[in-house]
Amino acid sequence: MFNSTGYIKFVTQENGSMDLLVQLSELKRKSVAFIFNNTKIRKIVSIQRRKEAIRGTVQKLREKLIRWRKFTRTTLVVEEKPSEQE
Numbered sequence: 001m002f003n004s005t006g007y008i009k010f011v012t013q014e015n016g017s018m019d020l021l022v023q024l025s026e027l028k029r030k031s032v033a034f035i036f037n038n039t040k041i042r043k044i045v046s047i048q049r050r051k052e053a054i055r056g057t058v059q060k061l062r063e064k065l066i067r068w069r070k071f072t073r074t075t076l077v078v079e080e081k082p083s084e085q086e
Helices: 005-012 017-075
Strands: none
Touching: none
C-alpha cells in the first residue's frame, strides 16, 4: 500500500491533500483546546449563576427574618402564669 502510485502521489504532491491534512490537524488541535476551554467557562458561569441565586434567596430570607423579629417584638404579649398556690 505504501509503495502504490496513488499513495506516493498523495504524499508528494504540492498544495494537495497531504498539505491540507497537516493544516487540518493544526486546526483540530486548536478546536479541541477551544472546546475544553469553552466547557470550563460554561461550568464557571453556571456555578456563578447558582451562587447568585443562592445569595438572593438568603438575602430574602434574612429580610423576612428581620421583619418577623421586629413584628414579634412589637406584638408579643407576655402572659403571666397563674400561681400554683391559688
